[in-house]
Amino acid sequence: MAEAGTLHDAFIDELRDVYDGERQLTRALAKLARAATAAPLREAFESHLQETQSQIERLEHVFETLEEKVRGKHCNGIAGIVDEGKAIMEEDFDESTMDACLIAAGQRAEHYEIAAYGTLIAWARAMGHDEAAALLQQNLDEEKAADEKLSSLAEGGINQRAADAAHSGDKDPVGAGTSATKRRPAKAKAGRRSLVESRGE
Numbered sequence: 170m171a172e173a174g175t176l177h178d179a180f181i182d183e184l185r186d187v188y189d190g191e192r193q194l195t196r197a198l199a200k201l202a203r204a205a206t207a208a209p210l211r212e213a214f215e216s217h218l219q220e221t222q223s224q225i226e227r228l229e230h231v232f233e234t235l236e237e238k239v240r241g242k243h244c245n246g247i248a249g250i251v252d253e254g255k256a257i258m259e260e261d262f263d264e265s266t267m268d269a270c271l272i273a274a275g276q277r278a279e280h281y282e283i284a285a286y287g288t289l290i291a292w293a294r295a296m297g298h299d300e301a302a303a304l305l306q307q308n309l310d311e312e313k314a315a316d317e318k319l320s321s322l323a324e325g326g327i328n329q330r331a332a333d334a335a336h337s338g339d340k341d342p343v344g345a346g347t348s349a350t351k352r353r354p355a356k357a358k359a360g361r362r363s364l365v366e367s368r369g370e
C-alpha cells in the first residue's frame with residue numbers, strides 16, 4: 170500500500186480543484202454577462218471575468234513556487250453551481266428577476282470560492298508556504314470584493330425593481346401600513362424553530 174497522504178498532498182489536490190473551478194468559471198461568467206440586462210451587472214460580471222483570468226495565472230504561479238506541475242482536477246462543486254446557473258438562464262423570467270437570479274447564481278460561486286481559498290491559505294500558512302499563501306490571498310480578496318459588488322447591485326436597485334414588477338398589480342403588497350421590506354417575525358421564528366427541531370432528530 171502507498172504511504173498515507175499528507176496535508177501537503179491534500180493541499181495540492183485542493184489547489185488543482187480550485188484551478189479547475191476557476192477555469193469553469195471563466196466560461197460561466199461570460200454567459201452570466203451575456204444574460205444580464207442591467208449594464209452595471211453586465212460590467213461586474215465582465216470585470217470579474219478579467220480578474221478570474223489573472224487568478225488563473227496566479228494559481229499557475231502557486232504551482233510553480235511549489236515545484237508542482239500545473240494541473241486541474243475536475244471540481245464537482247463549481248460544476249454543480251454552474252449547472253444551476255444554466256438552468257436559471259433557461260427560465261422565462263422578466264428582466265429584473267433574471268438579473269436578480271443571475272446575481273444569486275454568481276454569489277453561490279463566489280461563496281464557494283471564498284471557502285476554498287480560506288482553507289488553502291490557512292493550510293499554506295500552517296506549512297510555511299508563505300509565497301503561495303500571499304498569492305492565494307490576492308485571489309481571496311478579489312472573490313470577496315466580487316461578492317460584495319453583487320450584493321450592492323442587488324440591494325442597490327435590482328431586487329427592488331424585480332419586487333415591484335412582481336407586485337405591480339397589488340393594492341396592498343404586504344399588509345396595511347407595513348413597509349415592503351419588513352419581515353413577519355412570527356413566521357420567521359416558526360421557521361427557525363422547526364429547523365432546529367429537525368436538526369435535533
Ligand code: ZN
Pocket residue numbers: 176177180296298
Ligand atoms: Zn506543503
Ligand code: FE
Pocket residue numbers: 191194221224282312
Ligand atoms: Fe475566482
Ligand code: FE
Pocket residue numbers: 217221278279282311312315
Ligand atoms: Fe470569483
